[in-house]
Amino acid sequence: MARKPIIAGNWKMYKTHLEAIALVQKLHYLLRPEDHDKVETVVCPPFTALRAVQTFIEGDNSSIELGAQNCHWENEGAYTGEIAPPMLARLKCRYVIAGHSERRQYFGETDEIVNKKAKAIFANGMTPIVCVGESLEQRDAGETESFVEQQVRGSLAGLTADQLKEVVVAYEPIWAIGTGRNAQPSDANQVCGLIRKTAGSMKGDTGALRIQYGGSVKPGNIKDFMAEDNIDGALVGGASLEAEDFALIVRYRE
Numbered sequence: 177m178a179r180k181p182i183i184a185g186n187w188k189m190y191k192t193h194l195e196a197i198a199l200v201q202k203l204h205y206l207l208r209p210e211d212h213d214k215v216e217t218v219v220c221p222p223f224t225a226l227r228a229v230q231t232f233i234e235g236d237n238s239s240i241e242l243g244a245q246n247c248h249w250e251n252e253g254a255y256t257g258e259i260a261p262p263m264l265a266r267l268k269c270r271y272v273i274a275g276h277s278e279r280r281q282y283f284g285e286t287d288e289i290v291n292k293k294a295k296a297i298f299a300n301g302m303t304p305i306v307c308v309g310e311s312l313e314q315r316d317a318g319e320t321e322s323f324v325e326q327q328v329r330g331s332l333a334g335l336t337a338d339q340l341k342e343v344v345v346a347y348e349p350i351w352a353i354g355t356g357r358n359a360q361p362s363d364a365n366q367v368c369g370l371i372r373k374t375a376g377s378m379k380g381d382t383g384a385l386r387i388q389y390g391g392s393v394k395p396g397n398i399k400d401f402m403a404e405d406n407i408d409g410a411l412v413g414g415a416s417l418e419a420e421d422f423a424l425i426v427r428y429r430e
């Protein structure tokens with residue numbers, strides 16, 4: 177089953193809308209049409225920069241896709257400070273990250289909340305990028321597989337067979353995020369294989385399911401991850417803030 181690789185830049189809480197325009201512009205001019213043919217490239221700016229980045233993408237007919245980093249699961253309501261999925265859909269976001277480990281760790285997001293978000297994102301015509309991954313303590317205790325399996329089951333519960341083909345799962349070991357210490361590609365591949373198997377056991381064929389690796393992905397290590405059979409892309413934090421580095425990651429084949 178041919179799965180088109182998907183490489184997404186998670187800009188986290190970096191870049192004002194002015195800096196965001198400069199970054200997406202630079203990235204757009206660095207990437208060539210053939211790069212977009214081979215790899216789906218997504219940028220996930222902070223909420224305050226979404227409109228500016230969307231305007232640039234549309235105005236320049238760029239093939240870069242837009243994503244958001246989070247959302248609420250209700251379509252509207254008295255939730256001060258939150259952003260609803262229809263607001264993101266109207267900004268032509270194609271993807272929304274759900275359950276990034278920083279959301280789980282610092283903002284108390286559980287699998288149940290992530291699951292509600294994933295369903296709401298689909299219900300609004302967008303695709304969730306659902307993040308899972310173990311802590312260092314869990315890895316050292318040999319609990320990686322059982323923990324990740326539980327996260328996958330909880331976060332993807334109740335999705336339809338079609339949604340399970342469409343969803344993107346990002347496997348991001350917490351100890352590898354922003355630490356410069358990436359997982360071994362073969363270890364990451366093993367966990368990604370387990371994720372595919374788990375999703376498959378929930379609802380049929382997940383041959384089309386795309387699974388990203390995330391955690392200290394850089395131009396120098398992306399090729400080794402992409403060579404693994406269960407890794408279909410990357411969720412990139414730090415290295416997505418430099419257009420040149422991110423473009424090199426998208427062009428990992430060269």
Ligand code: PGA
Nearest residue numbers: 353354391392412413414
């Ligand atoms: P990093 O972040 O590439 O800076 O390790 C990855 C992520 O948090 O998605």
